[in-house]
Amino acid sequence: MAGKALQLSSALLVGITLCSARRLANSGTSSDDLCYATCSGTDDNEVCVFTAKLDVYASSTGYYAFEECGDTTNPTIAMKQGVTYVFDQTDGTNWYHPLGFAYYADGAHKDVDELEPGISQSGDTCVDTNTCQAPMYYLNDVFLGEDGYDNSDISDISGGEDFGLDNYEPLFFYPKGDWTDLGNFSVQLTISDETYTEDLFYFCHIHDGMSGRIKVLDSDGNEVGSSDTPALGYDYEVQTAFDVGCGTYGIGDYEEGFGLCTDTFICEDGTEDTSVFGECLKAMDCAMEYNMRSNLHPTNPVVTFVHQMIPHHKNAINMAKALMTEDTLSCSDAKESDCDMENVLWAIVNEQNHQIATMSSWLEEYGYEASDICTLDDDSSSNETTITKNYYETNVGYANHTTVKNHDVYMTKKYFQNGGLQIANLTILLLVGLAAVFLAVMIMVGGNKKEEPYQPVQQKPNPNRVQPATPEMELTNVSAGEGI
Numbered sequence: 001m002a003g004k005a006l007q008l009s010s011a012l013l014v015g016i017t018l019c020s021a022r023r024l025a026n027s028g029t030s031s032d033d034l035c036y037a038t039c040s041g042t043d044d045n046e047v048c049v050f051t052a053k054l055d056v057y058a059s060s061t062g063y064y065a066f067e068e069c070g071d072t073t074n075p076t077i078a079m080k081q082g083v084t085y086v087f088d089q090t091d092g093t094n095w096y097h098p099l100g101f102a103y104y105a106d107g108a109h110k111d112v113d114e115l116e117p118g119i120s121q122s123g124d125t126c127v128d129t130n131t132c133q134a135p136m137y138y139l140n141d142v143f144l145g146e147d148g149y150d151n152s153d154i155s156d157i158s159g160g161e162d163f164g165l166d167n168y169e170p171l172f173f174y175p176k177g178d179w180t181d182l183g184n185f186s187v188q189l190t191i192s193d194e195t196y197t198e199d200l201f202y203f204c205h206i207h208d209g210m211s212g213r214i215k216v217l218d219s220d221g222n223e224v225g226s227s228d229t230p231a232l233g234y235d236y237e238v239q240t241a242f243d244v245g246c247g248t249y250g251i252g253d254y255e256e257g258f259g260l261c262t263d264t265f266i267c268e269d270g271t272e273d274t275s276v277f278g279e280c281l282k283a284m285d286c287a288m289e290y291n292m293r294s295n296l297h298p299t300n301p302v303v304t305f306v307h308q309m310i311p312h313h314k315n316a317i318n319m320a321k322a323l324m325t326e327d328t329l330s331c332s333d334a335k336e337s338d339c340d341m342e343n344v345l346w347a348i349v350n351e352q353n354h355q356i357a358t359m360s361s362w363l364e365e366y367g368y369e370a371s372d373i374c375t376l377d378d379d380s381s382s383n384e385t386t387i388t389k390n391y392y393e394t395n396v397g398y399a400n401h402t403t404v405k406n407h408d409v410y411m412t413k414k415y416f417q418n419g420g421l422q423i424a425n426l427t428i429l430l431l432v433g434l435a436a437v438f439l440a441v442m443i444m445v446g447g448n449k450k451e452e453p454y455q456p457v458q459q460k461p462n463p464n465r466v467q468p469a470t471p472e473m474e475l476t477n478v479s480a481g482e483g484i
């Protein structure tokens with residue numbers, strides 16, 4: 001009896017272990033834990049599907065995920081040579097994230113070679129005939145390319161320059177509702193270059209930093225390249241625990257009480273239902289204020305505009321994501337306004353992330369710093385805040401640090417440090433002097449009026465009558481050069 005129980009326990013243990021191993025084996029967390037597509041058919045008719053979606057909270061832009069790979073973001077996926085793979089992008093979270101494929105991470109964003117009919121890394125003659133391995137883009141299962149590129153039959157690839165991307169990508173800029181109404185989006189890719197032994201990458205054509213690795217397998221299912229090359233070239237963003245709670249990115253260091261901001265962003269704590277949302281808002285608003293405080297560029301206003309607009313946009317994105325996390329909107333036919341609001345939130349996240357990328361690229365192209373923040377360093381010993389390095393330091397000789405307790409004091413102090421004291425004194429003296437003169441004149445005029453007796457309307461003087469000279473007339477004549 002005890003032996004049977006032991007056998008049962010062992011069997012259960014093995015079963016659980018196998019289940020665990022099966023779950024781990026397809027999650028795509030690394031090259032040792034590849035994620036495989038769901039496949040059907042055999043040999044030449046085998047078709048494999050990756051169902052794409054976006055984990056919008058995983059990073060500032062969000063990261064790709066595939067239903068076949070569980071919750072892993074930007075999973076490392078396996079693709080077998082010669083097999084047709086379909087990447088289904090119909091899920092609404094794919095809006096603004098058209099998939100691309102490249103020989104290096106981030107493809108078009110880094111100006112590196114992508115998988116296109118006329119591009120090869122192995123010197124293949126496919127370049128001459130536009131028959132190199134490349135994705136094919138579809139809407140409702142209709143190929144969006146026009147001049148004949150077709151790699152669906154690996155033994156008979158036909159050539160053409162238009163593989164559909166130029167028609168596919170612009171559709172992702174449609175308003176979200178219109179994009180959804182268009183139907184089913186998908187990308188098909190068949191790996192046909194059997195001589196290339198390095199990894200490939202999928203990436204987003206609109207946002208950079210969203211690439212994932214593709215390990216290519218031969219017909220036996222073995223990896224053709226063992227090492228992870230080329231390198232991804234960057235680390236994935238990781239949410240702090242605080243950000244996870246808020247559904248945001250990058251505000252974990254700006255919680256209230258961390259000393260980076262002294263302004264009040266939320267004036268009442270709200271109810272139990274809203275207090276967490278309030279704490280999130282406090283932190284993200286602080287992050288915006290802290291990061292928008294920048295030096296004025298001495299010659300180019302565009303630089304300062306970008307330095308301030310990027311944190312401004314990041315705040316909008318975080319506000320939208322925090323509200324999405326609250327899950328209080330409920331889009332349905334009966335609640336179309338909620339649908340409109342949800343579309344607004346998604347638009348803020350995707351469009352402003354795209355604008356951030358555009359503005360960052362502009363800074364990089366012209367050689368400007370990514371940011372130029374005037375740092376507020378927390379001085380815990382005095383519970384005051386120290387401002388370092390600001391516009392006046394470099395432009396009007398305002399040197400060293402100025403200790404202030406809040407923004408208003410800072411502004412005032414800055415003004416006085418900049419010679420404002422003297423100007424203020426002179427201004428005040430001038431105003432006081434003018435006021436005194438004005439009052440004196442008013443008193444005199446008022447006094448004269450009071451003492452002036454009533455004068456009846458006088459007749460017009462007779463022009464023929466000789467007027468007696470008055471002292472005023474004599475003075476006028478002297479001024480005019482007469483009577484000397």
Ligand SMILES: [Cu+2]
Nearest residue numbers: 096097204207
């Ligand atoms: Cu994207």
